[in-house]
Amino acid sequence: MDYNAPTNLLDNKTILITGAGDGIGKALAIKCADLGANLVLLGRTYSKLDSVAQQIAQLNKQPAKTIQLDLNDATEEQYVNLANQLTKDYINLDGLVHNASQLGKLCKFTEIDNQTWHEVMQTNVNAAFLLTKYLLPLLQAAPSASTIFTTSSVGHKGRALWGTYSVSKFATEGMMQVLADEYSDTVMRFNAVNPGGTRTSMRASAYPEEDVKRLKTPEEILDTYLYLLGDDSSEVTGQRFNAQ
Ligand SMILES: NC(=O)c1ccc[n+]([C@@H]2O[C@H](COP(=O)([O-])OP(=O)(O)OC[C@H]3O[C@@H](n4cnc5c(N)ncnc54)[C@H](OP(=O)(O)O)[C@@H]3O)[C@@H](O)[C@H]2O)c1
Secondary structure (H helix, E strand, C coil): CCCCCCCCCCCCCEEEEECCCCHHHHHHHHHHHHCCCEEEEEECCHHHHHHHHHHHHHCCCCCCEEEECCCCCCCHHHHHHHHHHHHHHCCCCCEEEECCCCCCCCECHHHCCHHHHHHHHHHHHHHHHHHHHHHHHHHHCCCCCEEEEECCHHHCCCCCCEHHHHHHHHHHHHHHHHHHHHCCCCCCEEEEEECCCECCHHHHHHCCCCCHHHCECHHHHCHHHHHHHCHHHCCCCCCEEECC
16 A cells, blocks of 8 residues: 655554564554654563664654563463553553564474464464453543554465464454454444565564565555554554555
8 A cells, every 4th residue: 555644644642563673563663653653662572672762762752662571471460450551651542553473383284383373372362352452441542543453465365384373363354353343333443454575584484585675674564554543544444454
């Protein structure tokens, strides 16, 4: 999608992005801050989050808040505490981007080990469930909140060897559709973005032989996310978008 975001697109909007320390989440966080948003950066590696927060500070924009949380083993109580803390810090949440994901191992279905299956589902599915569930009151408090789920081309068409990741992305799209339908009579919207092949470490682990120069960088694929986070998409819900 080509979208020309106005420089004030996200002024005064508070946006939480998971997996904001690297790859697409990092690029999106910096771009959103540049367009006026107040960022909450969630991820598992503090040094990466801190580096993104420092890059945002260098833009002379509102300081970003960092939250270190490993979505693999986060407990329900940690999600409740997180939501309580954010409710103290902010009057509402205008945007929630479920971006953090794990690929797991690409292998035959019968070779998927239980531990990998569990970890991928924890980060890709269960974290999005619990985060959305406990942040819904803050999203409801916003004038027009946008929640973005991150899917993949294997999130609606299964592919051999991609078992765990593919099933997790089907669940992601399902969660988005259920929420969009349940809240269809509200101002909240829920959509999913498939970034398409993008130059990140996850892509490199899936396609180690690939010439990365042929891939778009995270910075080059952000238009769809920006469209969905800004008010131009206020009527759009329940849709899957391809960023490329
Ligand atoms: N790149 C592509 O070609 C492509 C294609 C289709 C879909 N996607 C989707 O796009 C999204 C972003 O992917 P990406 O390519 O930018 O991946 P990436 O570069 O690997 O970044 C993923 C981010 O998620 C964080 N993360 C992973 N596991 C976590 C956990 N347990 N707890 C907290 N944070 C965790 C990582 O933190 P650390 O850095 O600390 O590990 C990292 O910041 C994902 O949902 C992915 O499935 C990507």
